[in-house]
Amino acid sequence: MNQARNTASDASWQAGSAEPAIRIENVTKTFGKTYAVDDVSLDIYPGEFFSLLGPSGCGKTTLLRMLAGFETPSSGRILIDGKDVTQVAPYERPINMMFQSYALFPHMTVADNIAFGLKQEGMPRSERDKRVQEMMELVQIVPFAERKPHQLSGGQRQRVALARALAKHPRILLLDEPLGALDKKLREKTQFELVNIQERLGITxxxxxxxxxxxxxxxxxxxxxxxxxxxxxxxxxxxxxxxISRYAANFIGSVNLFEGVVIEQQGDEVLLQCDEAGAVLRVRDSRKMASGMPLCLAVRPEKIRLLAPGEEGPNQLTGVIREIAYLGDVSIYHLELPGGKRVQFTQSNVQALAEQPLTWDQTVTISWRPDSCGALSE
Structure with a gap:
C-alpha cells in the first residue's frame, strides 16, 4: 500500500482548528423504505483530497449527489463554508462535478467543451480563451484542442472532462469514479497526476x-x-x-483473522486462546479486556516473518505451504496449519528465482510481533 499523503489539510483536521469546507450533519436519504444513506456525519476540510470508499450499493454515490445538489436529503443538512446549502440548487453551489461517463459534448471540440460552462456564465471571450488555454496546459492536452471527443483516447477524454470541471475554479470538485474506464497502467499514472493537480490548485x-x-x-x-x-x-x-472492525480490516488490503477468547491481560499485552491456530497468540493493546471475552486478532501478510530452523519468536505457528503466487516484486504464500486454517504471508523477492528457498508442501514456521497485529472486537 502507498503511504498517506502529507498535505497541509492534514494539520487542519488533526488540530481541529480550521473550519470545515463541508459539514455533513446527520444526513439520511431514503428511497421508499430503503436507506441509501443512514445518519452520516462528516467534516471535510479545505484542501483535502477526501475519498468516499466502499462497495457498490454502500451509499457513496448517493452521498456525493447530495453534496452536488442532485439529490435532496430526507433528513439532516449539508453546510459549505458554514452556509446551509441543503435546499440550494446545484448551479448555486461553489461545487463542480466530474462524472464517471465524462459527459462530453460529442459535436464540440476539446476547447469548446472546456469553455462551455464559462460561456454559460457570460465570461468575456478573451478571458474565456485564456482560462481554456490554462486548463489545457494544466492537464497537458494542448495538442488536442481542435479534436472532437470521438478522436480521443479514454485517458485524453478523462483529461478534457477534468479540465472542464476545473475551468470555473470551483471551491470543491466532486469526482464520481473518474478513473474507472482507464486501463490499469494509465489509471495508476493518472492517480498521481490528479494528486499533483489538486495540490497545485489547492481545491478540495x-x-x-x-x-x-x-x-x-x-x-x-x-x-x-x-x-x-x-x-x-x-x-x-x-x-x-x-x-476498527473486521469489515474495515477485510476491505482494505489482505488480512489474516484469528478468532479466539481472551485468557488474560499482561500489562499492555492480551493473551488470546485461538483454537483454529492451535496456539496462544499475543497482541499489543492497552484497552481493558475481560477474561473470556471473544476477540479477533488481525495481522497483515507482510507483517509475518519466516523463522529460520531452530529460531523462535512470538506468535509462532508451523504449517505446510499449499499455494504460491509469484507477483514479481513479492511472492504470496498460503500456509496450512495442522487444524486446516490457511494463513497468508508475503516475502519480497530480493533473490534470484532459482535461489528461492520456499516451495509447495514445504513445512515452515512463521512469527509476528504482538505490536504488528491488531485486536478487533467488532
Missing amino acids: FIIVTHDQEEAMTMSSRIALMRDGRVEQVDPPRRLYEFP
Whole structure:
C-alpha cells in the first residue's frame, strides 16, 4: 500500500482548528423504505483530497449527489463554508462535478467543451480563451484542442472532462469514479497526476471509488462506507494499520483473522486462546479486556516473518505451504496449519528465482510481533 499523503489539510483536521469546507450533519436519504444513506456525519476540510470508499450499493454515490445538489436529503443538512446549502440548487453551489461517463459534448471540440460552462456564465471571450488555454496546459492536452471527443483516447477524454470541471475554479470538485474506464497502467499514472493537480490548485477534491488502492494512493483521508453508514474515517495509513472492525480490516488490503477468547491481560499485552491456530497468540493493546471475552486478532501478510530452523519468536505457528503466487516484486504464500486454517504471508523477492528457498508442501514456521497485529472486537 502507498503511504498517506502529507498535505497541509492534514494539520487542519488533526488540530481541529480550521473550519470545515463541508459539514455533513446527520444526513439520511431514503428511497421508499430503503436507506441509501443512514445518519452520516462528516467534516471535510479545505484542501483535502477526501475519498468516499466502499462497495457498490454502500451509499457513496448517493452521498456525493447530495453534496452536488442532485439529490435532496430526507433528513439532516449539508453546510459549505458554514452556509446551509441543503435546499440550494446545484448551479448555486461553489461545487463542480466530474462524472464517471465524462459527459462530453460529442459535436464540440476539446476547447469548446472546456469553455462551455464559462460561456454559460457570460465570461468575456478573451478571458474565456485564456482560462481554456490554462486548463489545457494544466492537464497537458494542448495538442488536442481542435479534436472532437470521438478522436480521443479514454485517458485524453478523462483529461478534457477534468479540465472542464476545473475551468470555473470551483471551491470543491466532486469526482464520481473518474478513473474507472482507464486501463490499469494509465489509471495508476493518472492517480498521481490528479494528486499533483489538486495540490497545485489547492481545491478540495472529493472522490467516490470502490478501488481501495486508488483511495489509498490519492487521499489525505478516507471515509469507508458500509450499508449507508460510515464505518471508519482515517488517513490511509491509519485505516490500513489500525482498522476498527473486521469489515474495515477485510476491505482494505489482505488480512489474516484469528478468532479466539481472551485468557488474560499482561500489562499492555492480551493473551488470546485461538483454537483454529492451535496456539496462544499475543497482541499489543492497552484497552481493558475481560477474561473470556471473544476477540479477533488481525495481522497483515507482510507483517509475518519466516523463522529460520531452530529460531523462535512470538506468535509462532508451523504449517505446510499449499499455494504460491509469484507477483514479481513479492511472492504470496498460503500456509496450512495442522487444524486446516490457511494463513497468508508475503516475502519480497530480493533473490534470484532459482535461489528461492520456499516451495509447495514445504513445512515452515512463521512469527509476528504482538505490536504488528491488531485486536478487533467488532
